[in-house]
Amino acid sequence: MKVGATLDDLDLALLRALSEDASQSAGALGRGLGLSQPATWRRVKRLENAGIITGRRLDLDAEKLGFGVTVFLGVKLATKGRLSLEDFERAVVAIPEVQTVEHVLGLYDYRLRVVARDISDFERVLRRRIMTLPGVGNVDANVLLSEERRPGPLA
């Protein structure tokens, strides 16, 4: 499927609606857009098969569920080379409190999103899990205060 070119206004409207609420039935989704239930279902399937919709995500309020602290860590490796990257990556993805790991170009090598119950819990994760990772060098931390996701260029 050659995309970009083949997405029409209805596809974009479906993507917008589903990124807001993916638990709606095809019938409910279609009603809002003036599409029949089978036509809606076919379009959503097509978006999934094309890999445009890759899955569903549970949107949880971390703070309300007792995870009051989210910190982004910028990690610079002390030693470079293919092996140290692999060792670091293998170890870091296994830490449950590390939600995302991104390899980036810029001030540091990796950007980690770490979630913890409170500051002392975060300190435990940082000391016992992060600072003991193989090859870890400089680490800088930014505490998340607020976060919002935008719908993106779907107009």
Next chain:
Amino acid sequence: MVLIMLDDLDRRILRNLQADPTQSIPELADHLGLTASRLSRRLEKLREGGGLRGIRAVIDWQVIGYTVEVSLRVTLDKTNPRAFDEFIPAARQIPEVLEIQTFLGQVDVRLSVIARDMRHYQTIYREKILYLPHMADIEALTHVARIKTNKGLPL
């Protein structure tokens, strides 16, 4: 902030739904050994309390043709008391901004921006980003790879 007290069953429900948010209520109920109506009541309670905000579709922007993803770290001019209040609504007006996060640390705001290619990114940067109000400093990190994607909270 009212914390939601989760019992073991709530945790099991959220863990399972986090692992596969496409499961239907009857499927999940069956898997957990609950009746569908008991599961629905639990989910309703989690929604009402605000812990469960919803289920959202995940869009792969690369497949739609947005091949570049840049993380912009912005320091605001804090001598202006309205810096945050004016910067954030202005950033919301840029459709290519996918995420807006605010921080306590060296960085004040992080914007996640997508573009079709580097030339498109240059255009967004020069014609939209640089016009955002109250920026004191801005630096870019380019994504190379996502090593771990958000699988949710360690419930």
